[in-house]
Amino acid sequence: MLMAIAELPSWLAAEERYEPVGARHRVMQKNVLHLASLLERVRLGGGAHEGGSMVDRALSCVSAPVRLVGMFVCVLCVCLTQSPLYLMLMAAIALVLVAVRPVRGLRATFVPALGAAGLAVVLALPALLLGASATGAMLKIALKTFINVSLVLGVSWTLTWSRMSSALKMLHLPDEVIFTFDMALKHIEVLGRTAHDLCESVMLRSVGSAPAGFSRTDSLAGIMGMTFIKAMECSRAMDEAMLCRGFAGAYPAPARAGFGWRDAVYAAVVALLVVLCAVL
């Protein structure tokens, strides 16, 4: 053997006597938690297929493009309507859908919707200065926002995300757009994992207060900078792999699925909601 056992410097052989003063780095912890929950969401990719309510499972059977169009139409109806009765109907539908979900589904759909509505309610307070009608408008926006966000999140909860991109294809969006979408979805997980690990690494090695020359901004810039570099490496590798496998510039799209009876039922319900929106 060429090398003998390495000789340790004296400081490394001794036990470290270090008493930290204790300055917490909340940002990094927040980022770790945030990214971890994001990765969890991406991994589940929807989530209803791993234990959703009966309604959720029924909705999952409807083909993805029909659901996307249906969601869009419903959101538009809610946005256009001025009828309190129609709003109450939609709110009832949204709330029932949310109410029957398991806790995980509740967290994924109800909490963000409530947050968005809460913001509108907060904005209704300054609107008081503009008069009662302005406050009324903001409160109506709050209700509509709640309905719409829970409807949209309901779709993302019951539709596996991979089906979402194939749905876009069936809606006749250009291949490039869908491919970009697909790539983005897949790489959110890859890059999110990198950023998450980097945050953890910073957290583990942040063993004291930052000395001069190491600001918190620097380590955050390092995390996002390295994630970007990783992104560029991924994209180069992906391009090369695609070239090697004979990629000619066209993205093969999944075959168009038929319009089944489930889709018809779903479309009928949406059509009924549209008619109601027009009538009420």
Add this chain to the structure above:
Amino acid sequence: MHIPDNYLSPQTDVVMAVAMVPVWVHCIKKVRATLDREHMAFLGICAAFSFLLMMFNVPLPGGTTGHAVGGALIALLLGPEAAAIAVSVALALQALLFGDGGVLSFGANCFNMAFVLPFVAAIVFGALNSRLHDKSWGTSVSAVVSGWVGLCLAALCAAIEFGIQPMLFTNVSGAPLYCPFPLSVAIPAMLIPHMLVAGVIEGVATAAIYGFIKKTAPSIIVGPEAVDGQLAADGTAKKNSLIPTLILVAVLVLATPLGLLATGDAWGEWDAEGAATAVQEAGDDSLQASVGLDAPTFADALPTGDYLQVYSEEQGLGFAGQAAMYILSGVIGVAVLTIAFRLVSLTVKESGAHGNSRAA
């Protein structure tokens, strides 16, 4: 900055989405022409990065945290065209998967964050950095300012979108149908926090991450500065004019107090007078008396800007007719904005040409 659904009227949403179509087409063409071969994975992965950047917490003084949009950073790293596509896709994912930002208001969000922000940031960065790049702090300062100006202008656009809602869309009794805040409220309410907080986050995050990548892997950067660097290597460094940038900054700084004082009243009066004359010209009996007798009272009673509503209803226009009118007025507004933008970019081009001729 992510505008949820229901704050904007669907008509506004349509106009904004239509306005984005040429931008997207141009950007896709430009990105394809710039990249040497099929770089299809590139845009998607950039979008994933942009998505993560929007979720990333950045520390603020005082122990709180905020998010950057990242449009400025990607514009500096990869050029504004790639940034526009990447941020658009990231916004679409956020809207569809996380309910963050509306599905209907997607076009408006893209206009603000995927068009105004990266393009303004790239222009400002180009203008500043061509002057300052020989100073050690030049690039950082340029990056901070470009992120700040870009985000503040994006916020201004969002504020205008909010502010025109009560002018254009009210019901018969004059109550606003969508966002009730007029321009006089929306502009300062959006601009002040964005100038003081969000713009600073965007600027600092842009500069810090850009600086890190420039130091670590400069070969990756293909944005405005890379082109500038090549020109500098050729010995014909292009010096963009600072004037439009300075004007933008000055306008932004002035806009906040001005908005507080003037905007709402001016628009309101204009609308009411317009209503009075237009209705008179139309020879409408029911309204003429009140308008003829006491125009100010009518203007006072008339909530800001439901002239269109009243007019179209008196004309017996159906929903389609009303929608068409609103869309047309929206198109006019966007056209005016576009003209303003093109005028600014014209100044940039002309002074750029001057710079080149001086160099030659």
Add this chain to the structure above:
Amino acid sequence: MANDTNNAMGASGAAGAEITPLIEFRDVVFSYAGHTVVDSVSLQVNRGELVALLGPNGCGKTTIMRLINGLELADAGTYLFDGHVVDAAYLKDSATAQRFHQRVGFVFQSADAQLFCATVGEEVAFGPAQMGLPADELERRVRDAMGLFQVADLADASPYQLSGGQKKRVALAAVVSMNPDILILDEPTNGLDEDSCDIVVNFLLAYVAAGKTVLMSTHHQDLVRRLGARAIYIDRYHHVVEAPSPSYGTESGAAE
């Protein structure tokens, strides 16, 4: 001189060992997304020991290491570090948490996910620079740590430009420069060439000889033999099989 300190350390370490092991798991359970990844695992790592975790892919080795670092907290059971229960309450106090993170050094499986500074020099200095050391001591540590892993000539290079083996050695230097009591290494020799591997092995032998503790995961039996490490086997059902089984390879083969 250095030897004297080593002996003194070794003696005090031995005296301490009879009271408490450095790391002790008592029936630790951890589940992730509905799957039990660590199933009532009990194990001990004593001071001055070199322990290798072996087992098939997906058996929970990495999760055990994350539990030891406090990156994950056990669902059930107890994890004791140097006699203290490590749980949310223990890590809540920031001074305690920082001391804990300084004492437990963790090198990730992927070095890519661990390097976030613009240059190798900054990377290695990141940890010790926060420990309030005097400037000359800090400089000495950074120089020594880079020297140990033979990356001193890369001090001004950016981690982005390095080869895989160099990145791994930089990651090791960055953790060792904090002088932790125990090194947790997730597959430290994975993807390393023979030279890099030798550098790591020689360092580990010296490190353990100085009374420090190492826990590593690996798939390489010959590495375990070369280091003279105590092996802990984890089967694919996430159970610990501490007694060295006849052969790890046949054991996992028999399970199929």
